[in-house]
Amino acid sequence: MSLHSSLLFSALCVASLSACAQAPDSGEAGAPAGTAVAEAAAPVGQIRTVPGTPEDRARQAIESISPDIQIDAIGPAPLAGFREVIVSGQTLYVSDDGKYLLQGSLFDVEARRDVSRAGVAAVRRRLLAEVPDEERIVFAPPNPRYTVSVFTDVECGYCRKLHQEIAEYNRRGIAVEYLAFPRMGPDTADFALMEAVWCAPDRRKALTDAKNGRPVPPRSCDNPVARHYELGQRVGLTGTPMIVTRSGVQMPGYLPPDALLSMLQQVEAAEAADADRGG
Known part of the structure; x- marks a missing residue:
């Protein structure tokens, strides 16, 4: 997924976002979020x-x-x-x-x-905290050790792969809270399908069906898909799935359950060390 560049720098002209992401080399695991x-x-x-x-x-x-x-x-x-x-x-x-x-x-x-990541993490943390619980589609164990927000798309291959392993993330104590990011953008079949998922009586089942290629009946309602799409751009989404920790640290794309658990532990340790230093 790419940000369309302006003549000066890409961050100022986000025009479209359209790809799936597996862990790139530039993840933020361990980035301090205290500044x-x-x-x-x-x-x-x-x-x-x-x-x-x-x-x-x-x-x-x-x-x-x-x-x-x-x-x-x-x-x-x-x-x-x-x-x-x-x-x-x-x-x-x-x-x-x-x-x-x-x-x-x-x-x-x-x-x-x-040190440039702390400010971004703080903004992500603030913006994600503004999303009401009822707007998220949650798959969580009884007493999660970690909770991540995941911007997802029903058409994205790595989003589907993550969801196929959702029970394994939960077994490792990781709660997954989905937000919508139809990467094809507004006025597309992808966008309409995600609206149907968020308008379904059973959102969890509808999301699972959509990611498995099963039909989801078209529905319309007052839904948060457009808001989530805009939020994804504001928090710097560069690929789906975008996984963000409670502290606002972005994980490097799709990660298998054990790898995600390991990186969450690393982030937790880095933030504890940063707190001890008073940073």
Whole structure:
């Protein structure tokens, strides 16, 4: 799945998302999620900043490239003289005078970690926390040790593979909470099928049927599929299934049950170590 690039950087022009993802090499397992990024309360599609501040100049710089960009957070950066800006699940750095912009990972050599991921994780955590429980399709053991949110598509091969193993994830203490991401986009048969799943009397059965290629009766209702689709883009979805931990860390695509459990344990240990360091 790819983000359509603008002339400057892809994060500012998310146009379409259309592929399945198996674990790529650039996962975020172990990424710290403790660094806070200042979040501004603002109307939908806007972010409020105080005129004359570095945050305001950063906002204006981003919006000068495209006024339609939705900024999710602006705050201090670990790089002196810059603000950290979170856009579509990507970290950008804008100089305090609003003149320069950097995109990409920022690696702390001494701490040996990518410090650009913490802000993104914080935004993901906040946005996912806003999704009501009743909008999720949940497959969980009685007392889960871990809970992950999974943006899924019924047509995606790796999404289907994950769902075929759902009982094994549950046996390992992992609860899976599905959100909808029809990767073909609005006004497609894929989108309509996912709406039918979310409108079904038994969503769990309908989702399982759809992923097994069995028919799901068309239905319409007040459903969250469009909201989930937009949310997926805001949290930086680059492939389905997108697996996100409770702390906002993104897993690297599809992972078999044992591999996912191992990575969740690694993330937990890394976050505990980070907390001990006061990071």
